[in-house]
Amino acid sequence: MVDPSEAKGEGSLRKAFGGVLGFFILLLIGTLAFSIRLFSVIKYESVIHEFDPYFNYRVTQFLTKNGIYDFWNWFDDRTWYPLGRVIGGTVYPGLTLTAGSIWWLLNNLNIPLSVETVCVFTAPIFSANAAWATYLLTKAPAHLFEVKGTGAGLTAAVLLAMVILFLLVFLLISDNQNVPSYISRSVAGSYDNEAVAIFALIFTFYLYIKSSDLKNYTQTLNTGSLFYATLNALSYFYMVCSWGGYTFIINLIPMHVLLCIVTGRYSSRLYIAYAPLVVFGTLLASLVPVVGFNAVMTSEHFASFLVFIIIHVVALVYYIKGILSPKMFKVAMTLIVTIGIAVCGAVLAILIALVASSPTKGWSGRSLSLLDPTYASKYIPIIASVSEHQPPTWPSYFMDINVLAFLVPAGIVACFLPLSDASSFVILYITTSVYFSGVMVRLMLVLAPAACIMSGIALSEAFDVFTRSIKFQLPKLFETPPSDVWQLIGDTNNGTQDELAKVDSKIPTEKSETTVKERPSKKNRKKEKEILEKGKEIKEKGKENVEKVSDKRQNAKKLLVLPLEASAVAILLLIILGAFYVVHCVWAAAEAYSAPSIVLTSHSHDGLHVFDDFREAYAWLKHNTDVDDKVASWWDYGYQTTAMANRTVIVDNNTWNNTHIATVGTAMSSPEKPAWEIFNSLDVKYVLVVFGGFVGYPSDDINKFLWMVRIGGGVFPHIREPDYLRDGQYRIDAQATPTMLNCLMYKLSYYRFVETDGKGFDRVRRTEIGKKHFKLTHFEEVFTTHHWMVRIYKLKPPKNMTRGKSKKKINPKTRTKISYQKNRNKNPWQ
């Protein structure tokens, strides 16, 4: 018999050891998360990537230079000329404020990091935070953290089991920081909203579950759930500050509450978790200028209000049920139902009238395009044109979440047994995120944490079973007397009794079952029966010691045990699986997702070529033009131009004004003279085009040309798409339409291109160009980068009116009149 105090001492020692081990593992996970994202810094340099991060970087620069009040009230006149942009009111300030405060803190500690360094490394830091938040979030549904096995005896086996258990669970939670889809948006240098937002998302979910889940694992004090509810609201505020995807939270949580109510799991904890969140959340969301009154007026938030009302009704019903007798309660119900339906009908009618009056039924364009995937392509070509908004292909799922793709269903099943509030929430989270990730590839990012949580749960359950099997059978291997074995099992089961909460799959046994429940593995039934037989066999051996406690016997029967060899092999295989996953993630991070789009490399037989054309062009602009010169380009390059070249642009990536973008698109699709006139009316001095035909860079402006035509044609009807198509395709070779060969984009891209190789072979389109020798009449080329990737043109000033030029032998009396008339009819620009 084990001395109980001794067992307790050992148990607490193990608990302590487990705690320390857990802490160090978490630390390791954080370091791993940080370092896996540093490939881009190692392979290229510490530079900001892509397009959107440049805007955030510029805003952060402004914030650090001018302070928060100026930032909050900033009106930017260097973009969207001549409209300008209210930065304070249209930017999600979370990311910039976070990076700004980190910079400020470090500088006050006399660590002089530049703003750029802080910006580049913000994302990896927050990915480490996100990994820790995921660990916290997974604890609840997975019912972890109870130290298993306080029995005496085989310390080695127990330790091994615990170590493996903890290690694997934590490591699998650490999947989160490894998942390629999350890595892609949070590498060092990708200074975008999602870097911070995903951390906020997971942390908000964690606090929500914590505030609604009363089971406190430390069992010392039921922490006031109201405290966590407030923290939850504050974390939601941080999320609203960071990303437009906050609507996901404010719709998912009400959905979960509704699910709990409908499945009869309403409890007062749910009320405490949800109701303050709605009030606080709405208030805090209205504080952020970007959201403002949208927090109460757009349909995206209506779900939360609706469920707010519903939960109050339900709470009232439960309260009345509690204080009335059943018969009176029935009377009350009939009364309430009649009145309630009338009131509901009235409210619904008002709501529908309000909502139907707005053309989009109160939803914003982006949300609509999420709900109806075909909406954007029909009505909002700008949203449809962004490559991130396309639906993902099927292989991209495997590329992005790899092994987790088939661990997720296992995790979902594991969550059902037992089903608690927390696990139902995680199930809802993953189903909705799978749907949304199927609509937009950019939202694979939201799927990543959910997939990691699910697979973490699945793998931890699997390892639980395997290690327990090994632990159970190891003493048999070493031929210890059965009594010790039973002690082990008994103590193990007593230890695990605390965590047993819910009903499980009913295992048919011969003896009558007690109410003691356990959490067996959730494999197929056949295996369970098999295991039961084995359990019974072993039981036969140690029968004399069994009569002591009937509980233990019942538990032992239900203890599912797999054969030793099978469990060992299974553990090995799972570890190998994990290894494959890690290898894939590291490869994906290094090769696929670490490229800063601003610098391109290519490997050829004579070594590594680096294409730094973008920065070359922006630097040229910065040094060779006046500060107030306006630059026109397609909207992709707006942020980079303002941030690096420091020149005013016409349109940029914010794409808030469709007409303005359409104006630029029309100019690019028109012949030279109308284009010149459009640009001149906008005070443009320089036009910038990106051309990839010389080196084979596929994302150049000619490939984006179809969107220029479509967007321009959407606003200005004289641009007709069929004019540019030959057999339904955009072509630039000899078969192209004359409109295409005369448009500004063609001319600016291929001006003097024939001088490179004599034939004008476009490496991207893989044909020779149609019109090879032509002159520009209204533009002059001022700069072309080394690899012809960026070409800058200047608008020619209008020619002086030449009155004396077209002299003819006319009657002197009528000369001035006629020549004056002639000049008036003549075009002053030619």
Added chain:
Amino acid sequence: MLMFRELEFKMAKSSTSDAQALFRSLRSAYAATPTNLKIIDLYVVYAITTAVIQVVYMGIVGSFPFNSFLAGVLSCLGTAVLAVCLRIQVNKENKEFKDLPPERAFADFVLCNLVLHLVVMNFLG
């Protein structure tokens, strides 16, 4: 219990007497709640009435500084919700919260109200 029986006897088929009986039983059941809960309920009623008054005022005068209106209404609603949460946690009949000392519940209530009013003051404009 006996009182309820009598009520049931007196209940006629018409719904008005049903309603009357309902009200009576509700009132008698409610009278049994302890005083501290009744105080909290009074506070909730006060907060909700204030919110209703504000909405009526907005209906009359118009919603021009909309942020002020929103801040006012949401502060009333917020403090009402928090009071209801306090009531839930302090209620002795609630078995889920029997380990929670009422002082802790009240402290939470005060803290959350503090945060709420901080945010409201910021939003009031």
